[in-house]
Amino acid sequence: MQLVNQKTHKPRLRQRPFKEVAFDWGIKILFSLIILGIIYPLWFIIIASFSTPADIMSGNSFLWPKVITFAGYKELFSAELIWRGYLNTIIYTVVGTFVQLAVNLPAGYAVSRSELVGKKWIFLFFTIPMFIGGGLIPSYLNIRNLGLLNNPLALILPGAVSTYNILVIRTFFKTSIPESLWEASIMDGCSLFRYFIQIALPLSKAIIAVIGLWAAVGIWNSWFDAMIYLDNENLHPLQLVLRRVLLSNEYLGQSGANNLISHTELFNRAQMMKYAAMIVSTLPIMCSYPFLQKYFNQGVMIGSVKE
Structure with a gap:
């Protein structure tokens, strides 16, 4: 008896239109910018409280204090x-x-x-x-x-x-x-x-x-x-x-x-x-x-x- 190999066909995933993908990525980028706009001011206040005024005014403490100080x-x-x-x-x-x-x-x-x-x-x-x-x-x-x-x-x-x-x-x-x-x-x-x-x-x-x-x-x-x-x-x-x-x-x-x-x-x-x-x-x-x-x-x- 001859065995016939039958290929199993997996259902193909429907390809999403380019407009839907672009819209989803646009929403993700927009909300990421909004979240960043909310979080960064809070983070800046935290790092500014541990930084010197000179570093704050010069922009050296943008993401992390250049010199950590507890003087404030x-x-x-x-x-x-x-x-x-x-x-x-x-x-x-x-x-x-x-x-x-x-x-x-x-x-x-x-x-x-x-x-x-x-x-x-x-x-x-x-x-x-x-x-x-x-x-x-x-x-x-x-x-x-x-x-x-x-x-x-x-x-x-x-x-x-x-x-x-x-x-x-x-x-x-x-x-x-x-x-x-x-x-x-x-x-x-x-x-x-x-x-x-x-x-x-x-x-x-x-x-x-x-x-x-x-x-x-x-x-x-x-x-x-x-x-x-x-x-x-x-x-x-x-x-x-x-x-x-x-x-x-x-x-x-x-x-x-x-x-x-x-x-x-x-x-x-x-x-x-x-x-x-x-x-x-x-x-x-x-x-x-x-x-x-x-x-x-x-x-x-x-x-x-x-x-």
Whole structure:
């Protein structure tokens, strides 16, 4: 018997038209340039904080510091107010985040319940300030009348209620926690408050992490309210202290007056301190984002759900 060798024919891959290939490569190149345009300024600030002003101005530290120096960080952290501002910011961030969670979570849960009496009017009361604000002068007069000037509570209490966060929390409770849990809880004699504490909150870790992240980032980066309401330098947060470093040479001027440092030396120190201040102010938040990014993305999706 004669064996016949049969060739196995592999299916040919369809050749893509030149226009599709060119379009894909164009998209890849475009987005690569966009990513490079975002990453390089951040990288330049990092290498500039470890470089000398002469290397920065001459372009020698384009991709890597020519001479690594820690003089900018040394000058920055030699100021006592920097450490005090760091401590104040940590306290304001921790306390402010806890207050916002304690206020917004119950409010969002309450307006998500169908049995809430007057829910539409209460929700309207929350929504109006989201679009209409009194402005700086009425806010300042309100803070003054409450006796909160030069009080750390002026940075915590006014921002305790966030309408947007309440909307996101409301959407989460309505879409992510089944109503059958509430019906089963009623049959077991569970009250509304006990259901919120023992059942709803343990199932809401994602939204708690999202709102906590948003609140912490907002408080950490804030400086304007402190500039308006706090005259005591010992109460200033880190961002306001660093703003003074970036906009003036106060610390350097005092050092130069006492030690007869030349104007060029003061300018060089100021330049190094500016880049070091940028790194110091953003490093804690940048380090926390990789660990909380999944919750951040989930929070954006929760806020996009429509009823």
